[in-house]
Amino acid sequence: MSEFETVIGLEVHVQLKTRSKLFCDCPVDWGGEPNSRVCPVCLGLPGTLPVLNRKSVELGVRAALALNCRIAPFSQFHRKNYFYPDMAKNYQVSQYDLPLSADGFVEIPREEGSLRVGLARAHLEEDTGKLVHFAAEGFSGVDFNRSGVPLLEIVTRPDLRSPEDAYDYLKVLRNLLRTVEVSDCDMEKGSFRCDANVSLRLSGSEKLGVKTEVKNMNSFRAVERALSYEVSRQAELIRSGGAVVQETRLYDAASQKTFPMRSKEEAHDYRYFPDPDLVPTELDRVWIEEISAALPELPSAKAGRFQRDYELGFYDAGVLTSDPALAEYFETAARACANFKTLSNWITVELMARLKESDTPIESSPVPPEHVSELVGLIDRGVISGKIAKSVFALMCDERKPPSEIVRERGLVQISDESELEKVVEKVIGEHPGPAEDFASGKEKALGFLVGRVMKETRGQANPRLVNEIIRRRLSG
Amino acid sequence: MPAFQALNRLSAHELAARIAAGRATATAAVRDCLERIEKTDRRLNAFVRVDREEALEEAGRIDRELAAGRNPGPLAGVPVALKDLFCVKGREVTCCSRILEGFISPYDATVARKLKDAGAVILGSTNMDEFAMGSSTENSARGPARNPWDLERVPGGSSGGSAAALAADQTVAAFGTDTGGSVRQPAAFCGVAGLKPTYGRVSRYGLVAYASSLDQAGPFGKDVEDLALLLEVIAGHDPRDATSAPEPVPRYRDFLQADPASLTLGLPSRDTLKGMDREVAAAFRAAVDTYAALGAKFVEVELSSLEYAVACYYIVSTAEASSNLARFDGIRYGRRAPGVADLLELFEKSRAEGFGEEVKRRVLLGTYVLSAGYYEAYYGRALRIRRLIKNDFDSALAGCDCVILPTAPIPAFRLGEKIDDPLQMYLTDLFTISINLAGVPAVSINCGFTGGGLPVGLQLVAAPFREDNLIRAAALFEGATAHHLKKPALDDR
Numbered sequence: 001m002s003e004f005e006t007v008i009g010l011e012v013h014v015q016l017k018t019r020s021k022l023f024c025d026c027p028v029d030w031g032g033e034p035n036s037r038v039c040p041v042c043l044g045l046p047g048t049l050p051v052l053n054r055k056s057v058e059l060g061v062r063a064a065l066a067l068n069c070r071i072a073p074f075s076q077f078h079r080k081n082y083f084y085p086d087m088a089k090n091y092q093v094s095q096y097d098l099p100l101s102a103d104g105f106v107e108i109p110r111e112e113g114s115l116r117v118g119l120a121r122a123h124l125e126e127d128t129g130k131l132v133h134f135a136a137e138g139f140s141g142v143d144f145n146r147s148g149v150p151l152l153e154i155v156t157r158p159d160l161r162s163p164e165d166a167y168d169y170l171k172v173l174r175n176l177l178r179t180v181e182v183s184d185c186d187m188e189k190g191s192f193r194c195d196a197n198v199s200l201r202l203s204g205s206e207k208l209g210v211k212t213e214v215k216n217m218n219s220f221r222a223v224e225r226a227l228s229y230e231v232s233r234q235a236e237l238i239r240s241g242g243a244v245v246q247e248t249r250l251y252d253a254a255s256q257k258t259f260p261m262r263s264k265e266e267a268h269d270y271r272y273f274p275d276p277d278l279v280p281t282e283l284d285r286v287w288i289e290e291i292s293a294a295l296p297e298l299p300s301a302k303a304g305r306f307q308r309d310y311e312l313g314f315y316d317a318g319v320l321t322s323d324p325a326l327a328e329y330f331e332t333a334a335r336a337c338a339n340f341k342t343l344s345n346w347i348t349v350e351l352m353a354r355l356k357e358s359d360t361p362i363e364s365s366p367v368p369p370e371h372v373s374e375l376v377g378l379i380d381r382g383v384i385s386g387k388i389a390k391s392v393f394a395l396m397c398d399e400r401k402p403p404s405e406i407v408r409e410r411g412l413v414q415i416s417d418e419s420e421l422e423k424v425v426e427k428v429i430g431e432h433p434g435p436a437e438d439f440a441s442g443k444e445k446a447l448g449f450l451v452g453r454v455m456k457e458t459r460g461q462a463n464p465r466l467v468n469e470i471i472r473r474r475l476s477g
Numbered sequence: 478m479p480a481f482q483a484l485n486r487l488s489a490h491e492l493a494a495r496i497a498a499g500r501a502t503a504t505a506a507v508r509d510c511l512e513r514i515e516k517t518d519r520r521l522n523a524f525v526r527v528d529r530e531e532a533l534e535e536a537g538r539i540d541r542e543l544a545a546g547r548n549p550g551p552l553a554g555v556p557v558a559l560k561d562l563f564c565v566k567g568r569e570v571t572c573c574s575r576i577l578e579g580f581i582s583p584y585d586a587t588v589a590r591k592l593k594d595a596g597a598v599i600l601g602s603t604n605m606d607e608f609a610m611g612s613s614t615e616n617s618a619r620g621p622a623r624n625p626w627d628l629e630r631v632p633g634g635s636s637g638g639s640a641a642a643l644a645a646d647q648t649v650a651a652f653g654t655d656t657g658g659s660v661r662q663p664a665a666f667c668g669v670a671g672l673k674p675t676y677g678r679v680s681r682y683g684l685v686a687y688a689s690s691l692d693q694a695g696p697f698g699k700d701v702e703d704l705a706l707l708l709e710v711i712a713g714h715d716p717r718d719a720t721s722a723p724e725p726v727p728r729y730r731d732f733l734q735a736d737p738a739s740l741t742l743g744l745p746s747r748d749t750l751k752g753m754d755r756e757v758a759a760a761f762r763a764a765v766d767t768y769a770a771l772g773a774k775f776v777e778v779e780l781s782s783l784e785y786a787v788a789c790y791y792i793v794s795t796a797e798a799s800s801n802l803a804r805f806d807g808i809r810y811g812r813r814a815p816g817v818a819d820l821l822e823l824f825e826k827s828r829a830e831g832f833g834e835e836v837k838r839r840v841l842l843g844t845y846v847l848s849a850g851y852y853e854a855y856y857g858r859a860l861r862i863r864r865l866i867k868n869d870f871d872s873a874l875a876g877c878d879c880v881i882l883p884t885a886p887i888p889a890f891r892l893g894e895k896i897d898d899p900l901q902m903y904l905t906d907l908f909t910i911s912i913n914l915a916g917v918p919a920v921s922i923n924c925g926f927t928g929g930g931l932p933v934g935l936q937l938v939a940a941p942f943r944e945d946n947l948i949r950a951a952a953l954f955e956g957a958t959a960h961h962l963k964k965p966a967l968d969d970r
Contacts, residue, residue, distance in 0.1 A: 008536065040584045043809070044804050044809075045564075045582070045583070045584070046564065046572075046577065046580065046582075046804070046805075046810075047563075047564045047570075047582070047586060047683040047684050048682070048683070049563070049681060049682050049687045049717060049718050049720075050586075050717065050719065051718070051719045052719065070862065081799075081800050081803060081847075083824055085806075085808050085820065088804065088809070089803065089804045090803035090806060091800055091803055097775040104709065142809075143810075166834065169809050181862060204667060220732075239962065257646065269848055269849045271799075271800070271847035271848060271849075271852075272847075272848055273796060273797075273800070273852070276688075276690035276720075276797055277686075277689050277719065277720065278719050278720075279719050279720060339929065384672070402518060453945035456832050
């Protein structure tokens with residue numbers, strides 16, 4: 001056991017999937033010409049007022065329900081005051097002591113029993129603009145397209161004990177939020193952002209150590225690596241008699257290290273106070289119940305059902321339900337397939353490897369789910385061997401044709417005609433008398449060689465089970 | 478008197494009726510106002526911007542509409558003046574602050590939109606205390622406005638330019654905002670009628686905010702009927718203002734005739750009214766007697782929390798202002814300080830150079846009361862006191878139609894008299910501030926003059942969304958008196 005215990009808490013910001021911004025009608029699409037999606041309200045022009053987008057509250061409630069949070073019947077927006085040029089009003093409208101929801105948890109499924117990560121709160125806030133620096137021209141600009149985009153901030157309790165826990169939590173969280181369709185959770189497009197707080201304490205101690213906040217991580221792996229670096233940095237610091245300084249550090253993906261952020265002034269006093277332009281949000285019980293009733297099946301329930309209904313193991317069920325689109329893919333394929341275990345293998349191993357290579361999401365898979373079911377059917381009925389199936393699958397990906405068509409076009413049907421196979425076996429034994437004698441005198445290993453030669457002679461199309469049988473019969477007779 | 482009366486001297490309802498009947502044109506009305514402004518505004522400094530060409534063009538358009546038999550709305554052809562914090566598309570809005578110099582609004586405030594839709598013609602922007610912070614219109618980057626009744630005196634504030642312009646017949650109607658008395662107090666000082674609606678009655682969208690939970694736009698009128706007409710036009714729910722109320726807007730002009738016997742007025746205890754100027758007190762007592770003679774009933778009401786109102790107000794309003802004014806930083810619009818080395822200096826210098834003394838004082842005060850460790854002691858406590866004040870008005874107004882109060886404890890004071898003593902200045906808002914904290918509506922009408930000829934204001938306060946009661950009570954008084962007909966002797970003929 002290590003001398004230190006790692007304590008990690010994560011703050012995740014996800015962009016809610018609304019059509020318009022949190023307090024105005026501007027669209028929220030990603031990218032676009034700078035300042036092309038702005039209006040007097042999200043530019044914070046004098047005299048403008050915010051009006052809350054009801055859809056963002058609904059999405060917030062959906063998320064909160066999926067995160068097992070207590071939804072506040074009465075919540076309030078506060079102003080977080082600080083000067084920064086990316087903010088149109090020099091305050092950010094966020095939630096403070098009356099958040100939309102609090103006290104939830106997320107379960108990370110583990111075979112030995114799931115790990116429960118407590119959530120302090122999940123609240124709504126507006127995004128800020130973005131600074132764009134033109135170093136050569138010597139000036140900076142502000143793009144307010146993101147200004148006022150609705151975000152849900154999800155804050156864990158310090159319940160994570162390792163960078164791996166943090167990685168797993170992020171995957172589970174993203175899956176949950178995608179399943180209930182509140183966010184695309186796309187880190188590259190900024191719709192999922194994560195900051196981490198990390199500290200160490202002596203194993204067995206109750207008291208939290210001094211933490212650092214790590215920012216600028218743009219993938220789940222980056223979060224894991226940044227935390228690993230930070231954990232070892234802090235451990236070395238403490239071991240060598242130093243002390244961890246409470247600070248914000250930025251992760252540098254190239255060096256995989258964290259560096260202290262150039263300190264911004266002194267400690268901020270945000271002077272939070274209730275935004276007088278917005279009335280408190282009062283939520284109707286019945287409305288929340290309606291949202292709750294309309295929630296889709298959550299990943300944990302789905303994984304349980306996959307284990308039960310498709311007789312899959314913990315691992316397979318977990319992988320297949322780790323992403324709503326993947327689970328849907330599997331279920332579509334399963335409707336036309338009787339062999340779920342084989343189907344699961346083809347999807348989680350072959351297909352996913354292929355998708356990963358080309359960085360393609362499952363939604364744009366070159367192989368539709370029905371084709372995978374068909375492929376499994378061809379194997380099960382002995383039309384093609386598993387080995388041939390791999391080549392067929394590669395062609396399915398490249399040519400986007402159903403497997404039966406590929407098999408027919410290329411004559412890849414498995415040879416299960418005994419008399420035809422017996423001829424080939426005779427030929428192989430005649431050419432390799434040594435191994436044949438070895439097998440006949442009891443050396444089992446020689447069988448593999450002989451079967452391999454037969455397969456080669458038939459360009460892989462022989463039914464290997466049958467070839468085995470024929471050779472045994474012929475040489476042990 | 479000349480044989481004809483210049484159109485600018487008419488009330489809004491009189492002018493609207495004449496124009497609608499074809500007995501006057503919008504263009505003539507606008508010309509009369511522009512001429513009057515030309516002749517008097519060098520002395521008054523009530524306007525900071527006169528949109529001469531736009532106004533004439535708009536008046537011409539309305540005349541053509543009328544000639545074509547169309548009805549451009551209840552205010553067709555009525556010239557109006559707007560305090561320099563109403564955003565009007567394509568026009569500069571500065572709040573009489575250096576920091577907003579050059580800011581052209583790309584959009585219309587809802588009130589401005591409604592006025593345009595009703596056929597009103599916007600003459601221009603009126604002088605005000607910078608960002609509506611003040612009670613004298615002396616805190617203006619454009620120099621002080623003056624009181625038409627005595628040019629050595631202030632017109633009140635912060636909407637002093639609107640009140641002075643109307644009193645001097647430079648316009649036929651005017652609008653201001655009232656955060657702690659900024660419509661009622663200048664109305665009282667200038668001898669015109671002014672109304673602060675219930676919080677939420679009129680949209681705040683497009684009004685540059687001072688203190689969001691207190692600000693309300695309100696009309697200035699030459700008589701009570703004008704207030705009713707103007708309020709009908711600007712009131713109503715606005716989907717762009719989350720704090721605007723969904724309550725339907727009654728036809729306020731239906732309440733101009735009232736039976737005095739059906740009116741019950743709440744009179745605060747003698748203690749509440751202490752500290753008033755002798756002549757103001759006398760005019761107030763005379764007003765009470767007038768109501769009594771008309772047959773109105775009186776009940777005594779207790780407003781004991783009033784003594785905390787000024788302190789409470791200066792915490793709540795400055796806290797909100799410190800945040801509302803944070804956006805003025807020289808980055809995106811308005812005036813940017815030249816010759817700065819870095820971002821922090823840009824913020825600091827732009828604000829240091831752009832804001833006047835009173836604005837800085839209030840921003841600092843507001844920043845302080847919201848600071849960690851002080852929030853509860855100041856802001857948290859002020860919010861609880863605000864609740865007590867609201868309760869006081871609720872119970873007082875449960876037993877009467879209107880509470881009757883002076884508008885200001887003193888008449889218009891001399892320029893420079895209180896400018897160096899902010900606390901003295903703040904106390905002139907004693908009777909108006911609590912109404913904003915309670916969110917209830919109130920009206921100020923002229924109830925007489927001091928020996929020196931300065932107007933004195935009478936204030937009537939009603940329950941939330943009972944502006945009808947204000948109109949009833951005010952119209953009753955006006956019908957029995959002639960104070961409102963008197964014009965300042967600012968003669969130039």
